[in-house]
Amino acid sequence: MPDDGGLNGSSVAAPAPGRLRRLLTSEHLSGWTFVLPAVILIVVFGLIPIAWGLILSFQKAGLISPEREWVGFENYARIAADPKARQAAVNTIVYTLLFVPISILASLLVAHALNRRIALIRFYRLAVFIPVVTSTIATGIMFLWLFDKNFGLANWALGKIGIGPFGFFEDPDQAMVSLVIMTVWGWLGFDTIIYLAALQGVPPELTEAAAIDGASRWSSFWRITWPMLGPATLLLVVWSTISALQLFDEVFFVTHGGPLGRTSVVVFYVYRLAFEQGLGGLSLAGYAAAIAYVLFLVILLLTLAQFWLARRVVHYTS
Amino acid sequence: MTRRSLILLVSLCLLAACTGGSDDGGSPSAEPSGPVTLTFWHGYTDVEADSLNALLDEWNADHPDIQVKPLFVNNDKALQKLTVALQGGEPPDITYQYGSSLASVAAAPGLVDLTDWVQTPDVDWEDFIPGAREAATVDGKVLGIPALVDNLALVYNKDLFDQAGLDYPTPDWTWDDLRAAAKALTDPAEKRFGFAYPMDASEDSVWHWDPLLWQKGGSILTEDGSKAAFNSPEGVEALELFAGMAVDDRSVYLDIQNSAYTSLFNNGRIGMLETGPWDLASFPDVDYGVEILPGFDGDHQTIAGPDMWCVFDNGGGKKEAALEFLQWLTAAEQVQKEDLATGHLPIRLSVADDEAFVGQMAEALPGVDVFAENLQNVEQARPVLDAYPQISEAMGTAIVSAMLGESEPKAALDKAAQESNDALALAG
Numbered sequence: 001m002p003d004d005g006g007l008n009g010s011s012v013a014a015p016a017p018g019r020l021r022r023l024l025t026s027e028h029l030s031g032w033t034f035v036l037p038a039v040i041l042i043v044v045f046g047l048i049p050i051a052w053g054l055i056l057s058f059q060k061a062g063l064i065s066p067e068r069e070w071v072g073f074e075n076y077a078r079i080a081a082d083p084k085a086r087q088a089a090v091n092t093i094v095y096t097l098l099f100v101p102i103s104i105l106a107s108l109l110v111a112h113a114l115n116r117r118i119a120l121i122r123f124y125r126l127a128v129f130i131p132v133v134t135s136t137i138a139t140g141i142m143f144l145w146l147f148d149k150n151f152g153l154a155n156w157a158l159g160k161i162g163i164g165p166f167g168f169f170e171d172p173d174q175a176m177v178s179l180v181i182m183t184v185w186g187w188l189g190f191d192t193i194i195y196l197a198a199l200q201g202v203p204p205e206l207t208e209a210a211a212i213d214g215a216s217r218w219s220s221f222w223r224i225t226w227p228m229l230g231p232a233t234l235l236l237v238v239w240s241t242i243s244a245l246q247l248f249d250e251v252f253f254v255t256h257g258g259p260l261g262r263t264s265v266v267v268f269y270v271y272r273l274a275f276e277q278g279l280g281g282l283s284l285a286g287y288a289a290a291i292a293y294v295l296f297l298v299i300l301l302l303t304l305a306q307f308w309l310a311r312r313v314v315h316y317t318s
Numbered sequence: 319m320t321r322r323s324l325i326l327l328v329s330l331c332l333l334a335a336c337t338g339g340s341d342d343g344g345s346p347s348a349e350p351s352g353p354v355t356l357t358f359w360h361g362y363t364d365v366e367a368d369s370l371n372a373l374l375d376e377w378n379a380d381h382p383d384i385q386v387k388p389l390f391v392n393n394d395k396a397l398q399k400l401t402v403a404l405q406g407g408e409p410p411d412i413t414y415q416y417g418s419s420l421a422s423v424a425a426a427p428g429l430v431d432l433t434d435w436v437q438t439p440d441v442d443w444e445d446f447i448p449g450a451r452e453a454a455t456v457d458g459k460v461l462g463i464p465a466l467v468d469n470l471a472l473v474y475n476k477d478l479f480d481q482a483g484l485d486y487p488t489p490d491w492t493w494d495d496l497r498a499a500a501k502a503l504t505d506p507a508e509k510r511f512g513f514a515y516p517m518d519a520s521e522d523s524v525w526h527w528d529p530l531l532w533q534k535g536g537s538i539l540t541e542d543g544s545k546a547a548f549n550s551p552e553g554v555e556a557l558e559l560f561a562g563m564a565v566d567d568r569s570v571y572l573d574i575q576n577s578a579y580t581s582l583f584n585n586g587r588i589g590m591l592e593t594g595p596w597d598l599a600s601f602p603d604v605d606y607g608v609e610i611l612p613g614f615d616g617d618h619q620t621i622a623g624p625d626m627w628c629v630f631d632n633g634g635g636k637k638e639a640a641l642e643f644l645q646w647l648t649a650a651e652q653v654q655k656e657d658l659a660t661g662h663l664p665i666r667l668s669v670a671d672d673e674a675f676v677g678q679m680a681e682a683l684p685g686v687d688v689f690a691e692n693l694q695n696v697e698q699a700r701p702v703l704d705a706y707p708q709i710s711e712a713m714g715t716a717i718v719s720a721m722l723g724e725s726e727p728k729a730a731l732d733k734a735a736q737e738s739n740d741a742l743a744l745a746g
Contacts, residue, residue, distance in 0.1 A: 062422075062425060063401045063404075063405065064400075064404055064422060065425035065427070066427050067425075144575055144577075148578070150509050150571070151509065151582075169574060169575070170572060172724060255574075256518055256575075258517075258519050258574065258718070259517065259574055259718060260519065260715060260718060260724060261715065275398050276398075276707060277707040277708050277711065279397060279422040279425075279707075282705060282708065282741070282745055
């Protein structure tokens with residue numbers, strides 16, 4: 001049966017005007033029909049909240065009280081004078097600067113180690129990926145016990161070789177680093193899979209040719225493999241930066257911003273303002289929305305900058 | 319029908335399913351028609367849930383026209399969940415809320431003002447514990463009915479005291495006695511601590527310290543509630559005690575996540591806890607004793623943490639039904655059943671003063687009688703204010719900061735007072 005439209009002779013009995021008929025039978029209609037459910041989801045759960053958040057950011061509003069008051073740019077002006085917002089911004093930047101390079105370097109090393117034919121390689125690859133699919137809560141509970149100052153396995157093991165004890169999440173100066181270690185562990189598998197795929201895309205004849213020409217393993221990696229990994233590295237840098245700037249789950253569950261606000265990152269601070277402290281008469285949801293919008297703009301600009309920079313340095317194979 | 323038209327049809331049906339049906343049950347009908355079903359949020363688990371469900375079954379069997387449908391909502395997130403429900407325009411008919419959330423809940427549309435209702439004789443409002451009545455009142459309006467009342471006392475491990483050759487705590491203990499005992503009980507090699515403290519800088523870090531402030535004669539805010547007062551010399555002295563124990567004696571287990579102290583106490587790693595009756599069931603492996611809080615200058619007052627039932631008016635006679643149900647649920651007879659099954663402290667004076675009954679409770683859960691009597695030592699309540707969540711955070715941060723040795727008690731409290739004053743000014 002020729003699939004030529006299908007509405008012929010069903011609901012549209014009388015010859016429809018040309019335009020409508022063409023519309024109803026065109027590829028566009030079936031295309032939109034296919035994507036309609038997804039579009040509805042994106043509009044309802046994505047675009048509408050984004051627009052609502054923008055409106056909210058210009059209001060003095062709490063989430064419980066229905067009262068709304070327009071305050072123009074007052075919420076945005078307040079951010080600069082808020083020491084806790086500054087602390088959250090600094091914490092977020094420190095976290096991102098630690099998390100992104102460490103996770104990329106570590107995953108490159110692990111991917112390199114897994115990119116070979118040895119016994120049980122599938123098991124190793126699976127093992128590396130399991131933390132990614134483990135829930136944040138489970139990871140959090142595990143690290144809380146592992147990193148417990150007095151009873152944790154980490155201090156016990158480090159004590160055996162004469163180091164520590166560390167306070168980890170309990171020590172204001174170590175909490176952020178502990179958080180980085182935990183999240184790098186949690187996301188290592190994802191980055192590793194991307195690098196592994198990219199490594200397997202590097203043609204072996206290139207490295208073989210280099211070896212014949214007398215290149216050392218290091219220069220062969222540095223001059224051939226690393227440039228070939230450029231697109232993967234770009235993807236990971238962009239993606240890791242975005243997710244690092246939006247860190248929330250681990251902070252919410254493991255440190256709750258503490259001790260003394262040393263792990264309070266921007267999204268967590270936004271949550272505290274909107275859903276914990278500003279629910280009643282303080283009406284801080286609008287202010288929280290303003291901070292969220294500033295973060296959005298920062299991420300947008302940063303991502304554009306990263307792509308702009310990447311065009312100059314990343315090598316794409318045809 | 320061809321494939322494409324089939325897809326179109328299915329798609330339109332999906333769309334119809336998405337847009338339709340959202341009006342169900344949303345708009346309140348004016349007349350109560352037939353039986354009413356009440357949505358009832360609570361955060362009880364284990365024995366508490368069993369006891370509550372037994373009461374609900376009893377009510378539902380006797381009242382075919384008012385059916386109560388319970389829904390579990392974690393207490394710690396009950397305020398957030400309520401916020402979401404309000405955004406959707408469908409709050410529950412009755413919800414459990416922490417007393418500290420009440421100032422925030424007060425702004426909610428549809429929240430029922432119970433001021434007049436509690437004066438009806440059947441409610442017997444004066445019979446509720448005074449501290450709980452005070453906590454239910456925001457700006458002179460009664461916005462909740464007390465659901466649960468706690469207080470803090472001293473729980474100690476008898477075996478550890480025996481091993482260390484120490485006498486058990488007595489009702490006339492001072493905080494210096496506690497400090498000395500904590501030091502004697504601490505053994506770093508054994509990883510044993512004399513005392514423990516919640517260090518997550520939440521309200522938990524604050525209200526364990528409030529009794530010390532009050533016993534010294536200090537207060538959280540000035541009398542007119544316009545400024546912070548906890549950084550007074552009394553407050554500084556009260557914090558110096560805890561800071562000295564944590565920093566100089568190292569006799570305090572600093573529970574940063576506020577989640578480990580119960581299991582550590584149950585494992586014999588902690589000698590004494592300042593805690594409430596809700597923790598007693600977590601200590602099956604310890605021969606524990608309970609004593610009222612130590613005091614400063616003979617003042618042994620403690621603090622209560624009352625939680626509330628709040629009512630929302632969803633029309634259709636549901637409000638009246640909800641009030642009728644809550645009056646029954648919080649009546650002396652039901653309170654007794656619940657307390658005996660769960661170890662909750664009596665929220666009614668008539669139950670708390672019934673010595674035979676309290677003795678019966680103590681048999682079920684040792685130590686509960688001390689907590690029940692300790693309700694007499696509740697003299698003050700925390701302020702119920704819009705700005706309180708921020709004041710609480712500032713105070714919690716100051717206490718944690720001093721106990722970690724990050725700053726001196728006075729400097730920490732002064733900084734917190736400044737932040738609190740800013741929050742108070744903002745709230746107006």
